[in-house]
Amino acid sequence: MKAFKLFLFISAVITLMVSCGQNYTPKEPGYFRIDFPEKKYVLVDTVFPYKFEMPVYAELEPDKYHPGSFNSNIVFPEFNGTVHLTYFNVGNNIDRLLEDNRKMVYKHTIKADAINEQYYEDTLKSVYGALYEIKGNAASSVQFFVTDSTRHFLRGALYFNNVPNKDSLAPVIKFVEKDMIHLIETLSWK
DSSP states (O other): OHHHHHHHHHHHHHHHHHHTTSOOOOOOOOOOOOOOOOOOEEEEOSSSSEEEEEETTSEEEEOTTSTTSSOEEEEETTTTEEEEEEEEEOTTOHHHHHHHHHHHHHGGGGTEEEEEEEEEEETTTTEEEEEEEEEESOSEEEEEEEEOSSSEEEEEEEEESSOOOHHHHHHHHHHHHHHHHHHHHHOEEO
C-alpha cells in the first residue's frame, strides 16, 4: 500500500512539473455577437427643408435642445447610438459653416488614429458633401455634411451612449455608417 501511495505522489509531482513547463497565454476578452437587422429604409418627409431615407429599425426624434429648429436625431435603440442632425440656413456664410464643420471633425484628432474623408456630389439634386470616418477611440466615429452651397447645410454626427472602444464598436459603426451613406445618397432639398 505504501508503494502505491508513493507511486501516486511521484506521478502527481511529475505531472505538475511537466504541466508547469509550458507558457500560458491568457486569451483576449471576447465581445458579444451582434445580430444586425435587415437593411430596410423608409422615406422621412416632414416639415424640414430636406427629405431622406432612414432605417426602419431607427427612430426619428426632435432635437429637445433646439425646439422649433430643423434639427433632429436618428436614434438606434438597439445599438445605444444616435446620429445628431443639425441644419443651418446658408445665406452668405458657407465658408464659416464649412470651417466650423472641419473644426468639429478634427477636434477628435486627440483620440483618433486616422480620419478618412469621402466626398459626395450629386449635381442633379445639388447635394455636395463629405463623410468622415474617425478611426480610433474618438467620441464620434462617423460624421458628415451635405450642402447645396447656397441655401441648405446639414451636418450629421454619430455618437454612442457608452465609453468609446474601437474593437467592440467596430461592427456597429460599420453597420450604421452604411445607413448614414444611404441618408446622404437619398437626401434631397425642398
